[in-house]
Amino acid sequence: MSLLEVEGLTKSFGGRRVLRDVSFALREGEIVGLVGTNGAGKSTLGDIVSGITAPDAGTMTLLGHAYAPLSAEDARHLGVGVVEQLVRIDAELTVAQAVFRGTPQAGRPQTELREQARALLGEVDLDVDPDTLVGELPHFVHPLVETARVLAEDTRLVVLDEVSAVLLPSEVARLHAVAGELSRQGRGVLYISHRLPEMLEVVDRVLVLREGRIALDAPSSALDSVRLAAETVGIPVTLPVRREPAAPQPSRPDQAPVPAPARPAPSDEVALQVRNLRVPGRVEGVDLVLRRGEVVGLTGHRTSGVREIAGALSGELPALSDEAVLHGEPRSLDPSAADAALRLPAYRPDDDAYGVDPGETIARTLTQEAWGTLTDLRKEIATLRSVINTVHKLDVKTMSIRTVFGALSGGDQHKLALARWMASARDVVVLHEPARGLDVRARQQVRQLLDEATAHGTSVVVVSVDPDELADFCDRVGIVAGGRVARWIDTGELAVDAVRERIVEAATAA
């Protein structure tokens, strides 16, 4: 039986029509993937289904009854829950209170909630004490707490909006186990993601949203990630009725988004050398050599020490080393060492609003100049041209450069913030999750930003949970475990898929 039926949904923001006549059905026990480019309208559709946004037109039914939620709370009462990647739970609550907030049990004493919360956290495989304050948890844990909350309610349908974007492969596997369990219980899942290979492992069916419409509705068994990427960006492919298990069809190069060409090899000149890097209790004896123009990736479990290595390089954590040399100049890993401190600039997409005022226009965000102070018309025209070029080059979906930054889709915000940051990136920099939440084409655009920077001699340390991002962007990838780099994977001679597999294998074993 259909759990959810959506008929003719339409939604516009300002003059931009985001959804046009969207119709689909989701059956009980079905896990349906929703993909599309940045700004395609996936979150908008997820928000309508989960009551956060009202459609302009169209109807929905839930288990055969008319369904038109007035708010997210209303939707939850009617049986539809949502987990958003950027959910921020009140820092003052305990984890147990967070799990039960908005449910009939909310307000019960902590002693009563604790054991039930522990069981639910166990279901999402989250080893967190229910008495911990939410403010003490890293942000990536919030969506998992939120998933436990969905389990606490009698939710018939769960919308997972890019929850996997910030998760390690092992954590994604847990999320998939939860989705599988929901499906076995006859509940439905609408799974929004840009991480296509992983998504295809769990969903039964995939909807591709393109130009506001459902451009493809196909069983996952008929797709692979290359075909799905092509469908996402709108290059038509003919789908076989089912996948041939013995002989997978080779993808024709003209069907796939064009892969970025190989980056020129980094120079032999050493940009940064650190010997025996230590962060007491977390990192032990890491040696790092970064050549000029090289992109080196680091990944590992949450407790592996990978974040601490990055924190030591960017001067956020006090650290020790036997030697640290930046372009031949001795440096100190002690952040308080005045002029000699290493303190590499670091970009983090999960910094609140990327350090950008969400109410500021795209134009001002990119120019970082107060308008009205420019007196030279030619300079003003050149500045605006460069803003328009960036918006075009990065394919940002907006009708005007005067649109406020906060109204852009998550992926478009991230692309612009990264472009702004990279414009002033020099020398050696640390990038955390540079492709987080980006569609297949946007990833190539970020790769291009990196290529341009490295061609000018910038060297980059990429810290990431995403094996595809690491395989695609980096010359070498270090798998961190137990406070050390357990293994280096050279990406140069291997196809991206093979590198991805090695990273997943090594990171899972470490």
Ligand SMILES: Nc1ncnc2c1ncn2[C@@H]1O[C@H](COP(=O)(O)OP(=O)(O)OP(=O)(O)O)[C@@H](O)[C@H]1O
């Ligand atoms: N509240 C809003 N006000 C104005 N425009 C909005 C609003 N919410 C969404 N939009 C616009 O609607 C379009 C679709 O946004 P949406 O967030 O649904 O895209 P998405 O497919 O989820 O993208 P991403 O993959 O980048 O998260 C974007 O162009 C965005 O700018």
